[in-house]
Amino acid sequence: MNSQVEKKLEDILKTLEDRLIDNKDFFKGISVEYSKKEKETVRTVKAKLYLENVDTLVFDYKKSKTNISVDTFAQVIVYSGSDFDDCKVVYSERGSETTVWTEKNNVKVKHKDVTSTAAAQDDVSTRSNREYLVKAAEAREVLKEIGIVSAEGKVKNDMIRKYNQIDHFVELIDSLIKELAHKESITILDCACGKSYLSFVLNFYIKEKLKKNCYFIGLDISEQVIEASKKMASNLGYKNMEFHEVNIQNYMPEREIDIVISLHGCDTATDMAIAAGIRYNAGAIIVIPCCQKEILSQYSYEPFKEITKHGILKSRLADVLTDGIRGIILESMGYEVSIVEYISPLDTPKNLMIRAIKKSGKNRRAYEEYLALKEAMGIEPTLARLIHI
Numbered sequence: 456m457n458s459q460v461e462k463k464l465e466d467i468l469k470t471l472e473d474r475l476i477d478n479k480d481f482f483k484g485i486s487v488e489y490s491k492k493e494k495e496t497v498r499t500v501k502a503k504l505y506l507e508n509v510d511t512l513v514f515d516y517k518k519s520k521t522n523i524s525v526d527t528f529a530q531v532i533v534y535s536g537s538d539f540d541d542c543k544v545v546y547s548e549r550g551s552e553t554t555v556w557t558e559k560n561n562v563k564v565k566h567k568d569v570t571s572t573a574a575a576q577d578d579v580s581t582r583s584n585r586e587y588l589v590k591a592a593e594a595r596e597v598l599k600e601i602g603i604v605s606a607e608g609k610v611k612n613d614m615i616r617k618y619n620q621i622d623h624f625v626e627l628i629d630s631l632i633k634e635l636a637h638k639e640s641i642t643i644l645d646c647a648c649g650k651s652y653l654s655f656v657l658n659f660y661i662k663e664k665l666k667k668n669c670y671f672i673g674l675d676i677s678e679q680v681i682e683a684s685k686k687m688a689s690n691l692g693y694k695n696m697e698f699h700e701v702n703i704q705n706y707m708p709e710r711e712i713d714i715v716i717s718l719h720g721c722d723t724a725t726d727m728a729i730a731a732g733i734r735y736n737a738g739a740i741i742v743i744p745c746c747q748k749e750i751l752s753q754y755s756y757e758p759f760k761e762i763t764k765h766g767i768l769k770s771r772l773a774d775v776l777t778d779g780i781r782g783i784i785l786e787s788m789g790y791e792v793s794i795v796e797y798i799s800p801l802d803t804p805k806n807l808m809i810r811a812i813k814k815s816g817k818n819r820r821a822y823e824e825y826l827a828l829k830e831a832m833g834i835e836p837t838l839a840r841l842i843h844i
């Protein structure tokens with residue numbers, strides 16, 4: 456390569472250095488191919504670079520591995536290729552690939568959206584009467600890792616309902632994420648994350664489909680599911696995730712939280728998730744409650760006594776009261792609330808979604824409504840205690 460081409464190549468690679476510094480969480484690796492004409496043949500030599508830690512890349516070239524600083528790879532690649540005629544560099548990160556190559560004393564650049572071109576035919580066996588937002592064929596790697604699709608890429612029979620639940624959740628959160636377009640990166644706190652199915656799929660969808668940077672924090676009280684989640688993130692190379700074995704109510708985030716989610720946080724774990732969202736001033740809180748037990752053991756309401764004498768009706772009414780009170784408390788804290796069935800009850804009977812979007816300061820009217828209901832029913836909801844109202 457002549458010095459002019461080397462300079463141009465280095466300048467372009469320097470822009471990729473900046474990209475790597477800003478996007479380490481999404482970086483996959485760099486491959487380099489040097490080539491030189493020798494008589495009738497072309498000799499090629501390959502190199503690759505991958506992250507050793509946040510500041511260091513490994514430059515693997517001619518059977519030796521050298522640690523280099525991330526802000527020097529442009530220089531190292533160009534210097535190592537000075538005896539060659541041409542050089543092709545492929546810079547890969549999750550969802551995209553940039554190729555820079557020299558050709559006839561010029562340097563060319565091509566950017567490729569990896570996810571959409573990789574999308575093969577969808578797995579028709581899992582189709583319902585709606586189009587999946589996260590298609591099994593596109594998201595095969597992540598769905599395989601979290602155990603939703605088999606090694607052959609087919610959605611497992613016993614996972615179809617989980618897949619449906621996650622995909623519907625993604626659909627309902629989609630517009631919300633698009634509303635946060637002005638943010639460089641979105642941080643999502645997944646409370647009672649379990650094996651973090653939802654976070655993994657959302658991570659794929661936001662980064663690789665919407666092309667938006669994101670960060671996930673998963674909380675669960677069980678060591679087993681947290682270890683399993685960490686392992687899956689590591690296997691996938693998803694560096695934009697952290698998981699903590701902790702009771703939700705004891706967690707203190709170190710970054711601003713944009714959205715709190717919780718899928719089937721049992722009983723008061725859902726209240727802890729909502730309280731976390733309120734405490735950290737999250738722009739949105741989206742929870743799918745389950746096993747609402749607390750209010751059942753507390754409430755009594757004289758006008759309903761002929762109805763609530765039937766245990767099943769008292770229990771069903773308690774579920775409605777629990778989620779209704781959660782909605783009113785959220786409204787009193789300035790959130791706009793909608794409570795909807797987010798999926799068919801055939802997929803899960805625990806199919807109610809509470810969707811709260813922060814709109815304004817506190818709402819006195821809603822607060823007074825809450826106080827009146829609390830008084831009439833004789834209840835002390837955990838959510839109110841957690842947020843000290």
Ligand SMILES: C[S@@+](CC[C@H](N)C(=O)[O-])C[C@H]1O[C@@H](n2cnc3c(N)ncnc32)[C@H](O)[C@@H]1O
Nearest residue numbers: 647648649675676677701702703718719721724
């Ligand atoms: C039914 S699982 C749901 C897991 C996951 N969100 C999903 O949908 O696959 C409920 C999870 O809540 C966790 N959990 C319950 N109470 C909790 C608390 N106070 N703090 C953190 N995690 C809690 C449990 O350990 C369990 O993993």
